[in-house]
Amino acid sequence: MSWDLKSDRPIYAQLIEQLELKICSGVYALGSKLPSVRDLAEEAAVNPNTMQRALVRLEEDGLLYTQRTSGRFITEDANMVIQIKDKIAREQIREFLEKMINLGFSRKDILSNITKILEEMRENEYDSRV
Amino acid sequence: MSWDLKSDRPIYAQLIEQLELKICSGVYALGSKLPSVRDLAEEAAVNPNTMQRALVRLEEDGLLYTQRTSGRFITEDANMVIQIKDKIAREQIREFLEKMINLGFSRKDILSNITKILEEMRENEYDSRV
DNA sequence: ATTATTGTATTAAGTGCTTAATACAATAAT
DNA sequence: ATTATTGTATTAAGCACTTAATACAATAAT
Structure with a gap:
């Protein structure tokens, strides 16, 4: 599953959904490190700010956590x-x-x-x- | 079924969907007259321009037709x-x-x-x- | 004939989303 | 120690959507 973004809804909202999907379906394993904001943004062909916005939201929901300068990780909580x-x-x-x-x-x-x-x-x- | 509009998608797109629903489900009968643009807009708590935009689209799809100054009607084509x-x-x-x-x-x-x-x-x- | 109602069009303003271009602080990598 | 990479923040611009306020032409209603 890649990145599938349509133009009839805010991109950041679609990113949130698709990141949730990738986590729930195991594309990103528990506890594993996510690519950097910049890399994810490039992968999804999206501005880093927009990707950042989605990631912050997932973090607020407890699905991710940040280690200040080493990157973001998927929660270990199954x-x-x-x-x-x-x-x-x-x-x-x-x-x-x-x-x-x-x-x-x-x-x-x-x-x-x-x-x-x-x-x-x-x-x-x-x-x-x- | 009333008007249910969320803020995470363009209103005009939601209006199109819900008008389609109202027609397909029989809320508006075949051949019957729609309320005026202004009335529909007021009913949905939306600007007339926005409602107009949705109606024009439904017309392009053949679900409605307009009689210049007497109003819009649902198609008679079942x-x-x-x-x-x-x-x-x-x-x-x-x-x-x-x-x-x-x-x-x-x-x-x-x-x-x-x-x-x-x-x-x-x-x-x-x-x-x- | 006059009035009200119909669809339609225009203009200006406000808002949120997105992008681009930067910059900064912290720290891992070298 | 230096460099590269991390998340994060800011500012300006462009765009689409939405609203408000009008206005116009055609015609149904009176």
């Missing part, structure tokens, strides 16, 4: 990561379900459409994690 | 609405699934978590459409 992962998942599911229900889909419709698209994703381009 | 509804649903499902898969959830995990939250929504505050 529970913290699990909780964030769970929080993100619940938010995603709720938002999604509310939209689908507002569109007029029934419980059955929702589930059947999901399995249908899951099949498509399994068959086609997507990856094998499903 | 297929158009069905297509839009289907398009929105597919987008929502894909986006959702990609996020969940990136988070590391398996197909089984996703489905079981959805049914779990659907149960919660059915029991608790949400409505009876599920």
Whole structure:
């Protein structure tokens, strides 16, 4: 998973989400050192200030910690990561379900459409994690 | 369903989505007259210019049409609405699934978590459409 | 005929996001 | 000791979005 930034939402907000994803999914391991702000910014093709803004936020949430001049590190607290992962998942599911229900889909419709698209994703381009 | 606008995304984009929802879900019936730009803007607590911007977009997509000084109307083309509804649903499902898969959830995990939250929504505050 | 309502357009101001260009202090690396 | 790298801060500029305040033309309502 690389950096996927769209123009219809603030970049810093998208960076926060994608950094959370990278941490929760293990792209950055517990306790490991993050690339520097400047490197991350270059990697994501973003201004260092913008990346910094996202990192500060993750730090406030307890997912990262800073050692003054040696860099930033992922928390060693596995529970913290699990909780964030769970929080993100619940938010995603709720938002999604509310939209689908507002569109007029029934419980059955929702589930059947999901399995249908899951099949498509399994068959086609997507990856094998499903 | 009322107007629910958050500050982390352009308002006009959210208006487009929610107008699409209102049309697809039947809040505004096929062929019926929309409230005026000014009234819609007041209803959504938004500047008329911003509402106008959203309406113009829906018109470009064929969901609305304008009669110069008597107002705007929902299309009478039922297929158009069905297509839009289907398009929105597919987008929502894909986006959702990609996020969940990136988070590391398996197909089984996703489905079981959805049914779990659907149960919660059915029991608790949400409505009876599920 | 007059009035009110429709969509539409314009201009100016304010705000937040983003970038670019710097700079500084602390410390790891040499 | 010197140098490079770290996070951090500041300032100025540009941009899109939003609002407010108007205004205009067309036509429905009176």
